[in-house]
Amino acid sequence: MALRHAVLAALMEGEASGYDLAKQFDASVANFWMATPQQLYKELERMTADGLIQARVVEQEKRPNKRLHSITDVGRQMLHAFIADPTKPTVIRDEMMVKVQGMESRDDAAVEAVLIERRGWAQAKLARYERLRARLLDGRSEQAYLSESERIGPYLTLLRGIAFEQENIRWVEFSLGVIRRRSTSDA
Structure with missing residues (x-):
């Protein structure tokens, strides 16, 4: 999976600035995909050049102008093609686990x-x-939300982040x- 797939999925929620x-x-997608703001802004530029998203400038008084990004039909097609592709198994690379192992x-x-x-x-992310x-x-209720909401994907991925x-x-x-227990038994 590429960062662009995660960006396209996030833009399904609607138009957003790079800051948004x-x-x-950081708040929700981080439970399954990490990206620094710098990576995100570079990817937004590439995706705009590739026609996957479009940007419009909103002029603001007393603040810099804001660029709002939205998904294009080409981007939507790419996202749906990605969704239809078979998923590869998750690979975990966790420095802490190497420390525990050794x-x-x-x-x-x-x-x-x-x-x-x-x-x-983990406690801070869970909160x-x-x-x-x-x-x-x-x-x-959760049942009402899941039956009434047009898009349930963000909620389902959030539940996975909570469980994780x-x-x-x-x-x-x-x-x-x-x-x-080992430390006290060794003493």
Whole structure:
């Protein structure tokens, strides 16, 4: 998958500036695709040149002009073709997992610190995802939202992000328990 597919999917929500897309990537798309603002802005320029999106300039008083991007028919066709392609298995590349895999008992404190940091990140992301979920539901039940909403993809991917962070927290807690029990039994 390329960044452009994630951008096209994000633009299905409607017209957005590069700044809005960067915030959207950080808040919701980040549960399945990471991109820096610099990568995003470069990709927006390439996608405009390729005819996948179009941009219009909105003049603003007392602020720089804003470019709003929207998906074109060509971009929509590319996204639908991508959706129809078979999916490749997910590949995980996680520096923390390499540290855990290679640890010895003398590394317990260092790995414990890494795990505690990861738990904090997961808890913060989970809190953001839950706020986004509440905003999407807007007082409706999940069942009502899923039956009434025109586009359910953002909600379904959000649920996957929530489950992922919940599992990260569960695994960190388990791993910390193992390390701490080993440390007290060695003493």
